Amino acid sequence: AEPVKIGALFSITGPPSFLGEPERNTAQMVVDEINKSGGLKGRKIELVIYDTQGDPTKANQAATRLIKDDKVVAIIGPSTTGETMAIIPIIEKAKIPLISCAAGVKITEPVKKWVFKTAQNDALAVARIYEQLKKRRISKVAILTVSDGFGSSGREQLISQAKNYNIQVISDETYGPKDTDMTAQVTKIRGSQAQALICWGTNPGPAVVARNVKQLGLKIPLYMSHGVSSKKFIELAGDAGEGIILPSGRVLVANFLPNSDPQKKALIAYVKNYQKRYKTEGDHFGGHAWDAVMLLKGAIERGDDTPAAIRDQLEQTKSFSGIGGIFNFSTQDHAGLTKDAFVLVEVKKNKWILVKE
Amino acid sequence: MTKSQRDIIIFTAFGLAVMITPLLLRGNYLLNVFVFIGINTMLAVALNLLLGFAGQISLGHAAFFGLGAYISGILTTRYAFDPWMAMVAAALCVGVIAFIIGFPILKLKGHYLAMATLGFGIIVYIIFNETVDWTGGPSGMSGIPNLSLGPIIFDSYMTNYYLIWVFTLLTMLLSVNLANSRIGRALRAIHDSEVAARVMGVNVRLLKVQIFTVSALISALAGSLYAHTMTFIAPASFGFNFSVELVTMVIIGGLGSIYGSFLGAAILTLLPEFLRVFHDFDIVIYGLLLIVMTIFMPGGLIGGFEALAAAINRRKEA
Amino acid sequence: MLTIKNINAYYGQVHALKNVSLHLQEGEIVTLIGANGAGKTTLLNTISGIVPPKSGLILFSGTPIHELPPHAIVERGISQVPEGRQVFKPLSVEDNLELGAYLRYRKRDGKKEAKDTMAMVYNLFPILMDRRKQLAGTLSGGEQQMLAIGRALMAKPKIMLLDEPSMGLAPLVVQEIFRVIENLAGEQKTTVLLVEQNARVALKTAARGYVLETGKVILEGEAADLMENRDVQRAYLGRDKKEIWER
């Protein structure tokens, strides 16, 4: 039978390649696994992947090509919120379901008929951190965010949610995605009254921040985002990483989860297979692609493989245990996760461990 | 046949080719790529006026492109401007900005000029990123309305194609005219010897600023068109990389040649699409091709074409 | 010493030298005259390796040199004072002179000898001594011309190619330059190929001469004979008025 054509857009190169690379790898891996075990209703999946380089213009061109030239039935990706927003008009017009792997809230709020997403909202990660800060009676924080899509959306959430937890952001600093030294910002924060520092970014920036914090002898607790929840971070930060806390998808601490956890089986399998195939650790960014492919698989198995049928079935997905969490889509919710999707983890003796709450 | 008659024939032929291309590409994704080729051609031609004719480098032209896009975007989404009005406003604003910064910037020469324009580009890029309340910051701004003309709404590939290319052709036509006029000659004179140009009565400073302004204004127009056809913009499209890519288009195409700029823009926009089949190797091949093209056609593609045509002619004669 | 046989050179499609042949004896001054665009500069540049000939031979003491790069030709002892001076404008006068002796500097003792030559050049053009720390680009036209000549002298060449050395120089200095040229050939046995617009002076200084017209040698012979030649007189010597420095 003809294969089912699925399109994928990832920023495999360019600044957001830290997202696109594991996503591409994972998607390819999952599709190969599905095909090996008999495919979708006996048909193979053909995955057409294009690199968007983190550039909205390229995303636009690639999406058009997937629709017009490759005639795919559904698209997964892109990796970043900006690129996703850039192609939504095309998607809506072409009436092809899209499962974005980006985190921005505005992708699915307001709900767009053809657009879903698998990445956990930053809002949920921020909520996790603030909950713990509140427990620790910390009320003044400094934030240091990277000035790219990831950081600015984190910053927006950090500032807007603070008052819900009676927390005051008393120092609001940023750094560039390619900056190699943040001592100036950390020095400034050291001079403030902040009781904790929250750094929002992706490798390698936060590792530099951790080192600068240590160098400057800043003694307040250091929190980071799920953007660095990987072994790589520990490797880069070295001993400066000790004690850093951050919200993470469960994939980072799969082994520590109770057996009752519905996600555990999938998580462990994912980590194992990824490690086997790519010789490096699979992370929760890759997980977004895993979820996207598996959601599509479920939808097609339950229904038909026309774009419209896929969309309708996606919307009815319930209690799907993915890497990112348990998904429940509905006509009002195309994001499908709650804040349980995150757990807090901490670096202890160069290892990630689950923080007991 | 005089030179100006030849110009008219070439332009007409080119225009016709542009007009029938969509009919050949109906339903093909390349039609969309050609929309971007149009935008990039406009930008490359604009930069060529400055770089190819007046010999003044700009490593910050993406900033003008971006300013055009953002001004259009902000005026239409926040202040409910009519898109056409927003476009005019964007072009005028950017023209004024360019005129004002042009005086101090164009006093600089050579690598100082490169650095100053680069700095300007970076400053503007940072502003796009940091003024989140206005621009939406790094994750961009969506919901920019399409342009429309009476009953026609420019929201499909086909309509966008014609919209963009009408502007692009107009830009090319005006630039060809300019190149063959007293202003064009004065610009090339500046390129060759600034002192001699001044002594011949060319107000070098003013003329440089004027052409800088025109160049920025066209870029802003391209930016507006981009914003209204994409309906989404983000800073990533207007960074240093894109400025460099524009310079590359102009040089690969051929300095001082309007049609060369089209070739440069077309090649550099199409190339990544063709290289997709190489997957991860595409970047390496892209870099390699840039080098190879420059080595074999140091005068740009247009120079290469001319040499080829001359060679064929000689063959015929022999 | 130097033999040129049937060389042809082109600029793109322009055929600039057509079957040019010429020879130089050791210690001889030979002049090359011809109208504007005749190809004199091109010929010197062909010898120096800057415009490689398409066909033909250039032999220096019997060995072919027409396929060598310019620096290798200088290394064999052929230096040029290029048309339009071409001094290194961002460098000081002294650095320019030092670079003239670039190849000697790399030899043992070369540096010391070069210093002596430099003293000789300063002696010849005292104004350069005054300006020695000034950037060459800010010198007056004539000063740059002196520097260009001085730079070539610094190499102590066996053959010196001079492309309009008197251009832009004051009459007094021109006399001096020609004295130097005669001196070079006479005392130091340097061979000189002189391109000069002032054909009268050139022919007076040189032993032999060649007349170049649109890329071809149309006449050659003893300088004295050429001076008497009607065609030469009409085409290059101009009015039969006494030149100002011959009063």
Place this chain on the structure above:
Amino acid sequence: MLSLQRITKTFGGVTALEDISFNVESGAITGVIGPNGAGKTTLFNIATGLYSQDTGDVYLGGQNISRLPPERLARLGMIRTFQNVELFGQMTVLENVMVGLHTKSKSGIFSCAFKLPGQIREEKTIHRRALKWLEYTGITDLAGMTAGSLPFGKGRLLEIARALASEPRIILMDEPAAGLNSRETMGLAGLIKKIRTSGITIVLVEHDMELVMDVCDTVVVLNLGHKLAEGTPRDIQENPEVIAAYLGDG
């Protein structure tokens, strides 16, 4: 016509000109001679606004032009040629002369881009007049050549054609005969006289004494930034100071 008054100019430690004054008579040919580095070119650079003098003033037809930029001076009818030939190397010979007509035309960017009728007419005029000046200087056959590949001597003629195209009141020539042979110099002398006859004032810097003596009405001699002498060519030629500093006694 042109009057220089008490001009002084120094570069760092070098005094290129010190307290130089002289007048250029309208319609005459004034020669400026002097040893290399005497300050002749510097004088031209100051008069045409490329350098600014430390002290002193320059008047053109009674108007003080001391601080005006070169492009303004071109419009006032003062134009020059360059010692080191400053052509627009990548443009054709004809285009070079057309640039010379810049001040004689006025279409702006807008009318050029849109090819307004006035601009088309003007362009035709420019073309016609440029050809006329090529003919005037006798280089019509080179019209289509790239200026950069011209032999040196032709470049000099082109510079003169380009300067004449702006129809100046006064033209300053910096060593126009350098690089020309005797016969070509003779042609140049004829050209210079022809230009004078058409009513244009000429200032001539030159080392070719034959030419200077032939065409100049008065000669100013500079030496080390000072004025050494001024007078008719005959007087100058016999002035012992000039002979010692410049002419030499052969």
Place this chain on the structure above:
Amino acid sequence: MENSDQIIQYLLSGLSNGSIYALIGFGFAIIYNATGIINFAQGEFVMLGGMLTIFFLNVFRLPLITAIALAVGVSTAIGIVFERLAIRPLKNASPLSLVIITIGASILIRGAAMLVWGKDTHALPPFSGNDPLYLMGATMLPQNLWIFALTAVIIIASKLFFHYTIFGKAMRACAFNSQAASLVGISVKTMVLLSFMISSAIGSLAGIIIAPLTMTSYDMGIMLGLKGFCAAIIGGMSSGLGTVIGGLLLGILESLGAGLISSGYKDAIAFIILLIILFLRPEGVFGKKETERV
């Protein structure tokens, strides 16, 4: 508000970063001085230095010093290949075409590095420990001392080289007028090759010595290259003190801008001030006036 400790820390951080920029700027200045080319691939050599060292260190388990020597050697070899294959064939091209070639090369090298080493960031252990040093209440890392030292050595060496040796002068002569240079017996090809060798060696050395602080990945050359480029230009493309001061100025402006005004606009502030400086001195901070004449 801001106490003096903080200001000192800003200055010290600025100096540390500035000397990194200066070090990278040197590579630009050297090629520019010998060939008139602005080498956009310079940042890639910085990247190569760091990546190669880590590669030799981790994959072949070589001692640090051997790994460094090999990394510099390999980068230099790549510099030679680059010059041979991409620059030399284009003898008479305009400088702008050459710039495009260097842009192509930078894309190529970066892409190849990505294919070979992947996209991960890597860290190199510091040469002499990680314990901060204290200086008037401010801190810096021992690695910074290495950087300062290397910068100082390179300024002095290059000043001596370009201004006091005949080789150095010959290189400058080549950049200005290669035809005239060849007429005094300078082998222009050799000089260009040499300049590419020196600058790729210096670039990679810079990349190695900063890697413990900045970490390294296939694309780290872009931003650092850009900053180095600016440092070199502010310094007037001189291969001496100018570039150092240019780099330090940029570093300090950034650091003070981030600390005292706004970290988001730190690069913007630095560039605005630099633009103002350029506007006031169009011939460059260290440029000399009126060297051109007619």
